[in-house]
Amino acid sequence: MANKAEKYPDNAAGKFYCDTQCIDCDLCRTTAPANFARNEEKGYSYVFKQAESPEEEALCRQALEECPVEAIGQDGDTE
Numbered sequence: 782m783a784n785k786a787e788k789y790p791d792n793a794a795g796k797f798y799c800d801t802q803c804i805d806c807d808l809c810r811t812t813a814p815a816n817f818a819r820n821e822e823k824g825y826s827y828v829f830k831q832a833e834s835p836e837e838e839a840l841c842r843q844a845l846e847e848c849p850v851e852a853i854g855q856d857g858d859t860e
Contacts (some may be wrong), residue, residue: 782851782852783800783802783851784800784854787800787802788801789820791829792828794857794858795857796855796857797841797845797855798828799817799854801852802850803826803827803850804849804850804852805819805825805826806830808845809826809830809853810826812844813832813837813843816831816837817841836855841853841855
């Protein structure tokens with residue numbers, strides 16, 4: 782289960798985030814490419830844009846559910 786205390790600072794503020802458990806498998810970037818990106822220098826994924834539609838929300842949730850190491854959380858800052 783993702784831990785918001787360990788989320789990467791690259792994550793856009795909001796509900797979804799990736800934490801330090803990420804193994805850079807590419808699943809989230811493939812599932813929700815409009816929302817997840819890769820930190821090329823350090824080799825991990827992060828949420829570069831929060832979901833802005835029901836479709837994006839569904840894809841982010843799918844990525845969360847399928848993440849093999851549970852590095853995606855949905856209890857981030859909602860400010």
